[in-house]
Amino acid sequence: MHKLLEGVQQFQRRVYPRYKGLFRELASVQNPQALFITCADSRLMPEMLTQCNPGDLFICRNAGNIVPPYDDRAGGVTATIEYAVSVLKVPNIIICGHSDCGAMKGVLHRESVQGLPAVSRWLHHAEGARLMVMENHCCPDEKTVLQRLTEENVITQLEHLKTHPPVSVALARGDIQLYGWTYQISTGEISSYDARLGRFVPIGSGHVSATPEPRFRRSDPVVAA
Numbered sequence: 001m002h003k004l005l006e007g008v009q010q011f012q013r014r015v016y017p018r019y020k021g022l023f024r025e026l027a028s029v030q031n032p033q034a035l036f037i038t039c040a041d042s043r044l045m046p047e048m049l050t051q052c053n054p055g056d057l058f059i060c061r062n063a064g065n066i067v068p069p070y071d072d073r074a075g076g077v078t079a080t081i082e083y084a085v086s087v088l089k090v091p092n093i094i095i096c097g098h099s100d101c102g103a104m105k106g107v108l109h110r111e112s113v114q115g116l117p118a119v120s121r122w123l124h125h126a127e128g129a130r131l132m133v134m135e136n137h138c139c140p141d142e143k144t145v146l147q148r149l150t151e152e153n154v155i156t157q158l159e160h161l162k163t164h165p166p167v168s169v170a171l172a173r174g175d176i177q178l179y180g181w182t183y184q185i186s187t188g189e190i191s192s193y194d195a196r197l198g199r200f201v202p203i204g205s206g207h208v209s210a211t212p213e214p215r216f217r218r219s220d221p222v223v224a225a
Helices: 002-018 020-026 046-050 076-086 102-108 117-136 142-161 165-173
Strands: 034-039 057-062 092-098 177-183 190-194 199-202
Touching: 002 020, 034 046, 034 076, 046 057, 057 076, 076 092, 076 165, 092 142, 102 117, 102 142, 117 142, 142 177, 142 190
Parallel strands: 034 057, 034 092, 092 177
Antiparallel strands: 177 190, 190 199
């Protein structure tokens, strides 16, 4: 705790003065560039990965970077998505998984979370990814299995994301872009899911999106009910 308190003091003395103007602008309004949904793992820092300033990212973190499919039950992830898309009008959503993910290890070895009922129920939202790996990937070792599972989980959560009404409407209109990333902790490499190729490619190889084609244009007439 001493390290954290010392960090707060350094922020107040050194960091805040450098960004005073920006913080004053952000004191009453925010206009983030993206909703960043990622794992709660302490080794993954979205602002560091993207080199963003305060106000650039609206962040949602949970075990396994999971997005439950939409239903009528209230939930923190659902509420965050709804607010980000409907109120903040974010133009981008990123789902980012990472290497050595404890949640993905729990999905792979379900017996390891038997004594954690809340975790077990939560990881059920990644079961589709586990089945996809078990039935469709040939992996020579557990490290490769875990990497494939991490990737398939990002794709699975992207599909869940599309079931949320504000997202499905924004996608249909072409108002939002979706991205699926994986981050390798040991190398710093970040790859992005290319929906056209059906695989992950290193970021830097061009603009890579997981977004389906929009079905409506802003100029299309709206038919009253």
